[in-house]
Amino acid sequence: MTDSQASTSTPAAGTNxxxxxxxxxxxxxxxxxxxxxxxxxxxxxxxxxTANHTPFTxxxxxxxxxxxxxxxxxxxxxxxxxxGAWAATSVRARAAVLLRFHDLVLSRQAEVLDLIQLETGxxxxxxxxxxxxxxxxxxHYGRRASAYLKPKRHTGVVPTLTxxxxxxxxxxxxxxxxxxxxxxxLSVGDALPAFVSGNAVVMKPDTETALTALWARDLLIEAGLxxxxxxxxxxxxxxxxxxxxxxxxxxxxxGSTRTGREVARGxxxxxxxxxxxxxxxxxxxxxxxxxxxxxxxGAVRACFSSAGQLCISIERLYVHESVADDFVARFxxxxxxxxxxxxxxxxxxxxxxxxxRQLETVTRHVAEAVEKGAKLVAGGAARPDIGPLFYEPTxxxxxxxxxxxxxxxxxGPVVSIYRFTDEDEAVALANATPYGLNSSVxxxxxxxxxxxxxxxxxxxxxxxxxxxxAYGSVQSPMGGMKDSGLGRRHGSEGILKYxxxxxxxxxxxxxxxxxxxxxxxxxxxxxxxxxxxxxAFRLR
Numbered sequence: 001m002t003d004s005q006a007s008t009s010t011p012a013a014g015t016n017x018x019x020x021x022x023x024x025x026x027x028x029x030x031x032x033x034x035x036x037x038x039x040x041x042x043x044x045x046x047x048x049x050t051a052n053h054t055p056f057t058x059x060x061x062x063x064x065x066x067x068x069x070x071x072x073x074x075x076x077x078x079x080x081x082x083x084g085a086w087a088a089t090s091v092r093a094r095a096a097v098l099l100r101f102h103d104l105v106l107s108r109q110a111e112v113l114d115l116i117q118l119e120t121g122x123x124x125x126x127x128x129x130x131x132x133x134x135x136x137x138x139x140h141y142g143r144r145a146s147a148y149l150k151p152k153r154h155t156g157v158v159p160t161l162t163x164x165x166x167x168x169x170x171x172x173x174x175x176x177x178x179x180x181x182x183x184x185x186l187s188v189g190d191a192l193p194a195f196v197s198g199n200a201v202v203m204k205p206d207t208e209t210a211l212t213a214l215w216a217r218d219l220l221i222e223a224g225l226x227x228x229x230x231x232x233x234x235x236x237x238x239x240x241x242x243x244x245x246x247x248x249x250x251x252x253x254x255g256s257t258r259t260g261r262e263v264a265r266g267x268x269x270x271x272x273x274x275x276x277x278x279x280x281x282x283x284x285x286x287x288x289x290x291x292x293x294x295x296x297x298g299a300v301r302a303c304f305s306s307a308g309q310l311c312i313s314i315e316r317l318y319v320h321e322s323v324a325d326d327f328v329a330r331f332x333x334x335x336x337x338x339x340x341x342x343x344x345x346x347x348x349x350x351x352x353x354x355x356x357r358q359l360e361t362v363t364r365h366v367a368e369a370v371e372k373g374a375k376l377v378a379g380g381a382a383r384p385d386i387g388p389l390f391y392e393p394t395x396x397x398x399x400x401x402x403x404x405x406x407x408x409x410x411x412g413p414v415v416s417i418y419r420f421t422d423e424d425e426a427v428a429l430a431n432a433t434p435y436g437l438n439s440s441v442x443x444x445x446x447x448x449x450x451x452x453x454x455x456x457x458x459x460x461x462x463x464x465x466x467x468x469x470a471y472g473s474v475q476s477p478m479g480g481m482k483d484s485g486l487g488r489r490h491g492s493e494g495i496l497k498y499x500x501x502x503x504x505x506x507x508x509x510x511x512x513x514x515x516x517x518x519x520x521x522x523x524x525x526x527x528x529x530x531x532x533x534x535x536a537f538r539l540r
Contacts, residue, residue: 015383016336016339017337017339019339019348021345022347026114031115032115037062041064044232045065046067047066049065051063052064052119052209052210055351056351056352061211066235067233067234072202072240072243075202075233076247078228079229082200082229083199085226086195086226087198091196094197095142098138098145099142101138101192101219101223101225102135102139104222104223105131105219106135111215112131113127113128115215118211121307121342121354121387122352123348124346124348129306134185134189136472145196145495148492148495151168152166155540156505158512161507164504167504168496169198169499170199171273171499171500173200173247174200174251175201175202175250176194176204176251177251177254177263178254179255181306182306182310183205183210184213186254189489190252190254193498194498195225196495199249200228200229202248203233205232237259242266245270246266246270249272250273250275251267251272251275253277254277254311260278275487277311277437277484277487277489278435278483279411280311280312281407281408282458282467283315284316285442286317286442287423287448287452288320289445290442290443291444292323292326292327293330295327296334298464299415300335300338300393301468302467303393303466304349304393307350307351307353307391309412310467311438312437313466314467316416317417318429318430319419320426331395338393340383341386351390353391353413354389358412361412366380366394368404368405369403369416372400374398374399374405375397375398376396377397379394379414380394391412393413395415407433409435431456435480436457436458436459436482437460437479437484438460440461440462440463441453441456449464457481457482458481459477459485477490478494
């Protein structure tokens with residue numbers, strides 16, 4: 001517990017303290033002005049009107065353009081018309097846009113942190129995590145795109161006689177459907193490698209978090225991206241989402257597994273590629289040799305960042321029975337001390353849920369578990385005294401099937417604790433889910449941690465941390481196994497998925513056919529000897 005946590009007053013027994021708002025803190029009216037709305041929505045294809053709201057109070061933030069199916073088609077026409085010229089620019093010139101964007105994001109971060117907080121309700125430090133991720137992604141692809149995309153020489157079918165080059169061609173116009181929970185990172189963060197590889201993007205962000213995505217578009221244009229190359233459409237997911245899939249040359253989707261299946265079906269019907277990052281029921285394993293204090297502190301970050309509304313956050317905690325009581329006591333003390341807050345300033349440890357649906361799911365999962373015998377270790381209560389969608393960080397013990405919280409994704413500040421006796425049991429329990437997105441292992445033995453990690457069926461595994469090391473290491477792929485998705489973001493896969501591989505082969509001197517007077521039989525014998533020789537010389 002920090003000194004500031006210890007000195008913050010608790011309003012009532014068993015409830016989390018409230019972080020005080022600093023004097024002179026900005027309000028929604030200070031941030032979302034008519035001038036800002038007009039600037040950010042300029043160029044958005046939308047003939048209707050919609051609005052978004054802040055979870056902090058439920059009040060309207062902005063009136064926004066709403067896109068019809070015809071508007072979506074128009075956005076794709078604009079993007080397609082601009083994409084050819086953008087693809088014709090050099091990779092170096094496109095990468096320079098990302099590097100300028102990186103600098104602008106860092107220098108203008110207060111603007112977007114305010115927007116992220118207002119649109120998602122999250123604490124400012126958790127909003128800053130998004131900013132960090134976008135900056136890292138922009139820097140990485142700004143520096144490495146040329147290497148990822150450069151032509152590659154390969155050995156031909158007959159060395160020296162066959163010259164082969166692999167080219168990477170942009171797919172065209174990428175259709176991107178982004179979620180509400182990380183409106184900066186999961187919108188523009190996924191679009192950056194698409195842009196630098198020569199594509200245009202038509203993005204449909206969630207309407208409730210559209211201002212953040214629009215801010216990122218505005219900043220990218222300032223960094224040098226042609227405005228028509230980046231189109232944003234807004235509207236209800238069931239209306240606008242299928243239209244994006246209908247027109248795209250490739251689809252990038254982040255969201256629920258249920259909707260991801262629908263997106264995949266729509267893309268498959270048109271024979272276009274798709275990448276999907278979907279749901280998770282992520283597990284953290286605390287082994288018997290773990291540093292219990294560090295594990296308890298890490299569990300707070302792993303479980304309650306962005307109020308648990310993070311695809312890779314932890315919802316299941318498997319703790320070895322020999323350290324379970326000590327761990328639970330330390331984890332509960334830290335969780336109960338977390339400060340909740342709704343101001344546009346640093347100081348709160350957790351913010352709000354984003355909408356009524358999330359609050360309903362969290363409330364239902366906790367209430368049902370307690371009713372069926374689970375023990376409430378911390379939290380378990382809504383906090384309307386702070387805002388309409390606040391819910392305390394919650395720890396449940398004694399959770400068993402068929403409690404909904406046992407297997408269903410909660411996507412909120414709720415974690416269940418399970419005790420185990422040996423590592424085989426823990427690994428089996430962690431893998432006993434249709435999901436496979438992220439997991440975490442805590443141990444003082446690095447070798448042991450890596451051995452356990454290799455047995456977990458998740459796209460990323462973090463040792464002695466919850467999610468940040470794997471996600472932030474953007475040279476490495478990030479994505480899900482099983483029902484948690486298809487494809488990867490980050491690394492080579494995160495950019496090459498936005499390209500088509502093209503093989504250009506040049507045959508020199510003699511053809512791959514009978515020549516120099518050979519008949520078919522002599523040519524077949526010649527090729528047989530050649531193939532044996534190439535194997536003997538260990539040619540690949």
